[in-house]
Amino acid sequence: MTETVQTPWAKLDRDEDDRVTAALPLVDHCLDVGTVFEIVLAAWRRPLEVAAGRPLTPLDIARLTVLVALHDLGKANRGFQARIDPKQPRIGHTGQVVALLEGPIRRTPAGRMLNGLIDDWGAYPHFAAVMAHHGRPLEEFSEDAMAPEDPWRRHVDHWKAGADGDPTAHVLTLIDAVRARWPLAWEEGPPLPEAHRFVALFAGLVTLADWLGSDTRRFPVEGPHGAARDAMRLAEAQQAAAARGFLPLPTPFGDFAAALEYPPHGFQTDAAADLGPVALIEAETGSGKTEAALWRWLELRRRGEVDGLFFALPTRSAAVQLHKRVNDMLRRVWGEDAPEAVLAVPGYLRSGDATGQALPGYAVRWDRGEPGEEDARWAAERANRFLAARVAVGTIDQALLGTLPVKHALFRAGVLSRSLLVVDEVHASDAYMIGLLERLLDHHVAVGGRALLLSATLGAAARARLLKTPAPSLEAATGLPYPALSGRGHDLRPAAGAARAGKRVRIEIAGIIDDADAVAARAVAAARNGAKVLVVRNSVAGAIAVAQAVAARAPDLAFAVNGVATLHHGRFAPDDRKLLDAAVEEAFGKERAPGGQVLVGTQTLEQSLDIDADLLLTDLAPMDVLLQRIGRLHRHGRDDRGAFADARVVVLRPAERDLRPLLDRTRGRHGLGPVYRDFRQLEATLRLLEETPDLVIPRDNRRLVEGATHDEALAVVTRDWGTAGQNHTASRSSAVASDRNTAEVVALDLSKRFTELRWNPGGEEAMTRLGARDVLVDLDPPLRGPFGLPVDRIAIPGWMRIAPGAEVERIDDRRFRIDGRRFAYGPWGLQAGS
The missing domain is CATH 1.10.3210.30 (Hypothetical protein af1432)
Incomplete structure (x- = not known):
């Protein structure tokens, strides 16, 4: 009744x-x-x-x-x-x-x-x-x-x-x-x-x-x-x-050094000047762009132009590492009354120095704080609330979800409007994400928001799109000053003090990309000689092959977590990713201990992380990506590099120098084709490195990026490759246009009347990055994790084609079966067919 x-x-x-x-x-x-x-x-x-x-x-x-x-x-x-x-x-x-x-x-x-x-x-x-x-x-x-x-x-x-x-x-x-x-x-x-x-x-x-x-x-x-x-x-x-941080919070007066712990370079204070609603800082990795961004935020707050801050990084690992730096800055500026920086990464539950534990019924238990303080951590408890925090550090995906037809997109875009949106490591390799970012910036600016883009490797075409300016010729683009400050409605000008003493980098090209044992041998030999060696591969399979070869050759030199040899990539369970991130920072961060070691990983290591390696071995990649990876080399000044006092990079290419056979995508390997699809950029990159193997960073950055990404430079490769080049160029032009069009079609146009907005039935499938959506799999009972933690949930990459909701069959404490396919989870991460 x-x-x-x-x-x-x-x-x-x-x-x-x-x-x-x-x-x-x-x-x-x-x-x-x-x-x-x-x-x-x-x-x-x-x-x-x-x-x-x-x-x-x-x-x-x-x-x-x-x-x-x-x-x-x-x-x-x-x-x-x-x-x-x-x-x-x-x-x-x-x-x-x-x-x-x-x-x-x-x-x-x-x-x-x-x-x-x-x-x-x-x-x-x-x-x-x-x-x-x-x-x-x-x-x-x-x-x-x-x-x-x-x-x-x-x-x-x-x-x-x-x-x-x-x-x-x-x-x-x-x-x-x-x-x-x-x-x-x-x-x-x-x-x-x-x-x-x-x-x-x-x-x-x-x-x-x-x-x-x-x-x-x-x-x-x-x-x-x-x-x-x-x-x-x-x-x-x-x-x-x-x-929850929704009432006014005045910004105390103070100087740069007090807030950020060292005297500023000229460009860092200049970055707080009027650069328009969308500003851009172009400078090499490690030059202090992050501190410039934080100072710009403080000064914009003092002028009443913004309130909050969302610092958007390309990867979860980078966000985790930056979170503490931002939180420490808040305490220096506001003291005991400082707002807590929220770590806007799903699964981490971190606000300030406090860590949360998820409880049944969507509750969260925080490990520190007085009763009632959980209100201040409200935004940290759910991914869809992250952008409501006064200060948050997360991935770019969290911001881009505000421009896609997914649930609570309007909430995300709405609460973000009071904040300075800082987007780190912007580059032009992904036409789809650049398209989404354009749409997000257009709306953010139209409702009074402010944005700051940071890049070490932004090409002229992408800069023109994001800042709404005409694209320059190759000659003009190559001649632009670097490092530089610019913005919408403001001309590009040199960034005073951003260029440190030139870092000389010697490039060696080795045709061993297919030989994991040979790559491991090079890395181990250098580590035996005291080097911190970073190996960055374009694919998870390639990274695992080298990491296993390193562990077999020299278990004492292999990167390890809790004594277990491993590597760094995206196919680890969330709790294990936290352990990996912490271990990377300890072994290869600014305060690293002496002694040789080999760290192998994928693109998860190339952006924004404070990694300081002595020697870099990297798969061939487009020049803007390579420069990101080179930024992990000799990042900090130190006198303990021994035989590796000179920065050296070994670029791994196929044994056959001619890349044209790889234009058949069925033959692409090691990310050459499947990940980095424009072989013109790969060829232009190789040519530049072969012509000038001795680089000076940042002096050569502009020349290198434009010489490998500008349309005029790519046209030379097309001409040289004849019919094969013309066919590939047509294919790539079509693919780029398709990616841009997909972004325009998928992204919300909030300039439309509200009653014209559409959340299509398949709208929840809209994604911040093109590619099949991962499938989350719950494991009950949990697997025995490789580093001592139980694993009760793991993501299966979308390209593995597992149906959402498929039944999970446990084989043993490390293996399971879904849809008739076997998977194993261990020190090398998730592997199929094991």
């Missing part, structure tokens, strides 16, 4: 037998959320006003707050209220609201009142944005819904009056309560801002307010209710906003 309550409920508490023990009235919950929105709006007022194209008046704010307070009015429908009985169908409360706006129910007093305020305020798109508070726009509010019938017809029965009462009467009661709380909203005045980006930004903030106002620790279901709740509601909303 259905249980009943006296008034419509919004939330319930149940006991172990699923019986209702307390009910939160709908009116109280809606007032809770409206009050939270009114308070947190201040943190995003500047972006909202920029997006609106005008200041927000008190009337605007009151009306927006009322709309937010009405976010759950659909819960008054009889289908939702029947869910007090857990056996009843799960009728929703968002799309159902359309029946109040169209069809016969619109003629009820509630329908007339709701339609009246929407019409008077010009608020139909804003109301549609409010109804999207669960993470995506609703089909029912689309201007050209594809449903076979009018959407209201599916929901009208939930609102019809019956012997047990009229659900629309409860809507009237709710509107009256909201009007009594914010009467200003009903005064005469101009309509709400109708700018499309403003509405999209508002939609994201509605979700934020709903999440905060639904926190039952602060807004308990059991009461108080009614008028007795008013004082508690306001106090809790203010405390929640303060704890």
